[in-house]
Amino acid sequence: MNPITEARAIFLQIAEQIENDILSGAHPEETQVPSTNEFAAFHRINPATAAKGVNLLVDRGILYKKRGIGMFVAEGARARIMATRREDFREQYVLPCWRKPTSSASARPRSPT
Amino acid sequence: MTDDTIVQAAGLTRRFGDVLAVDDASFELQADRIYGLLGRNGAGKTTLMHLLTGQDFPSAGALEVFGHAPAENAHVLQQLCFIKESQRYPDDFRVKHVLRSAPWFFENWDADFAEQLVDDFQLPLNRRIKKVSRGQLSAVGVIVGLASRAPLTFFDEPYLGLDAVARQTFYDRLLADYAEHPRTVVLSTHLIDEVADLLEHVLVIDRGRIILDEGADELRESATTLVGARATVDAFVGARDVLHRDGIGGLTSVTVTGLTAPERREATASGIELAPVSLQQLVVHLTRSSEKEFA
Numbered sequence: 001m002n003p004i005t006e007a008r009a010i011f012l013q014i015a016e017q018i019e020n021d022i023l024s025g026a027h028p029e030e031t032q033v034p035s036t037n038e039f040a041a042f043h044r045i046n047p048a049t050a051a052k053g054v055n056l057l058v059d060r061g062i063l064y065k066k067r068g069i070g071m072f073v074a075e076g077a078r079a080r081i082m083a084t085r086r087e088d089f090r091e092q093y094v095l096p097c098w099r100k101p102t103s104s105a106s107a108r109p110r111s112p113t
Numbered sequence: 114m115t116d117d118t119i120v121q122a123a124g125l126t127r128r129f130g131d132v133l134a135v136d137d138a139s140f141e142l143q144a145d146r147i148y149g150l151l152g153r154n155g156a157g158k159t160t161l162m163h164l165l166t167g168q169d170f171p172s173a174g175a176l177e178v179f180g181h182a183p184a185e186n187a188h189v190l191q192q193l194c195f196i197k198e199s200q201r202y203p204d205d206f207r208v209k210h211v212l213r214s215a216p217w218f219f220e221n222w223d224a225d226f227a228e229q230l231v232d233d234f235q236l237p238l239n240r241r242i243k244k245v246s247r248g249q250l251s252a253v254g255v256i257v258g259l260a261s262r263a264p265l266t267f268f269d270e271p272y273l274g275l276d277a278v279a280r281q282t283f284y285d286r287l288l289a290d291y292a293e294h295p296r297t298v299v300l301s302t303h304l305i306d307e308v309a310d311l312l313e314h315v316l317v318i319d320r321g322r323i324i325l326d327e328g329a330d331e332l333r334e335s336a337t338t339l340v341g342a343r344a345t346v347d348a349f350v351g352a353r354d355v356l357h358r359d360g361i362g363g364l365t366s367v368t369v370t371g372l373t374a375p376e377r378r379e380a381t382a383s384g385i386e387l388a389p390v391s392l393q394q395l396v397v398h399l400t401r402s403s404e405k406e407f408a
Binding site for chain 1: 147291293311312313330334381
């Protein structure tokens with residue numbers, strides 16, 4: 001488990017943490033994940049913040065709600081997370097490598113496609 | 114104002130002679146959230162809480178708590194719990210008397226929960242309240258504040274003398290009980306780093322004025338410290354609002370607010386390092402920069 005850091009909104013870190021656990025197999029698809037209150041107590045954060053992180057994953061179709069029971073990992077969640085992360089990696093790390101460190105945008109040799 | 118608004122203050126002011134302890138404060142508190150009321154010593158935190166709990170009268174401005182002016186209003190006051198930094202108890206009270214009399218004032222009082230908290234904090238029930246240590250006195254306040262389950266609970270520096278273990282116990286019990294019994298909690302504190310993750314919303318008061326009223330998540334991403342060669346950093350910062358500036362030799366570090374994602378990439382691309390700013394640092398920078406305004 002990664003500790004909560006200052007760098008980004010906590011709810012994003014919670015969402016990422018749950019995604020990591022889905023990727024690692026700690027939360028297999030179609031199994032129940034802990035409740036928002038359990039996440040809040042474990043990470044020592046405000047329950048509303050934990051709920052925000054969980055709801056983000058519901059919106060992305062990673063988790064789904066079973067009324068009166070709790071949150072479950074959706075089918076195909078793993079594949080979806082991997083696809084999103086691949087895209088993020090390209091945005092954050094691969095594309096910047098194409099830019100010359102000191103040049104301005106116009107001096108970029110060619111656009112990466 | 115929404116249906117969830119339980120406190121509404123408009124132009125709230127409290128004057129003591131020449132001193133404006135609370136100066137034209139306008140804000141709202143929503144139901145079932147944990148608020149942080151942050152600010153320096155003498156900034157006006159306690160005066161503001163005195164006003165909200167009807168223990169003092171505003172010099173000017175409008176204030177509604179649960180829809181009414183709080184002063185002398187039983188309907189409002191019975192929904193409040195105010196744990197003061199230095200609460201006084203009757204001289205011959207023992208710890209158990211405090212806990213036994215609490216249900217007279219708080220209709221949601223949970224005696225079992227109080228008992229469990231007494232265990233957690235290892236409080237000597239039979240000791241006279243005058244004889245307990247500073248930390249144990251704070252623990253009594255914390256227990257009353259938690260077990261009262263009042264719809265609006267204020268903790269004014271509740272941790273004085275509490276050791277690190279007891280403070281952690283307080284935060285853990287607060288979170289767990291709040292999750293089960295949502296209510297509005299206002300935490301006034303200097304130990305910002307310790308409570309930062311518990312807060313949903315933050316109010317910063319400085320010289321009586323509310324200088325920040327913002328969600329904790331928004332705040333967390335709002336400020337960034339840029340570190341790099343002075344010329345590069347200065348060129349990037351340009352005319353931005355600078356919260357704080359520091360430097361050594363050719364290196365400089367500048368804290369700014371409101372960087373967008375493309376701007377972050379641009380900064381990184383030009384060799385500037387980005388560092389996050391903790392809530393505590395942000396509050397320190399904010400209260401310092403508003404000081405300069407007056408200088």
